[in-house]
């Protein structure tokens with residue numbers, strides 16, 4: 001089972017600013033956390049981070065036929081990108097949305113998630129742990145789809 005983990009703009013800045021919202025660990029530590037969680041679950045996971053909407057859309061399109069599912073934190077594009085929503089719908093692979101923070105408990109503009117409309121589940125407000133839960137959920141979801 002191969003899962004693509006996508007992270008959107010500014011997540012490469014983790015640990016540098018706003019630790020009260022996003023924690024003190026940096027992006028490299030997030031990638032290490034995801035690799036360890038995937039290994040514990042016995043699934044393969046590749047991480048990709050970009051600050052560019054089109055690069056994320058390209059990566060989603062390229063996932064078809066290569067990956068079984070997607071875990072995605074589109075970051076600020078969550079709340080603006082119909083292109084990412086359309087790309088997720090176009091490839092129709094099971095996708096799970098993750099947010100480090102609780103987007104429903106913050107500014108009103110963060111309460112809308114376009115990408116989430118194409119996702120089977122959302123984990124938010126759990127910090128790095130949300131990625132582990134998303135991988136575990138996707139593994140069970142994909143196993144269920146095979147039965």
Ligand code: CA2
Nearest residue numbers: 010011013014017075076099100101110
């Ligand atoms: O909570 C999340 O994971 C978000 O997707 C993070 C995005 C934000 O726009 C979403 O509303 C919620 C922001 C990621 C930027 O991360 C930073 C990291 C360090 C310093 C500043 C921003």
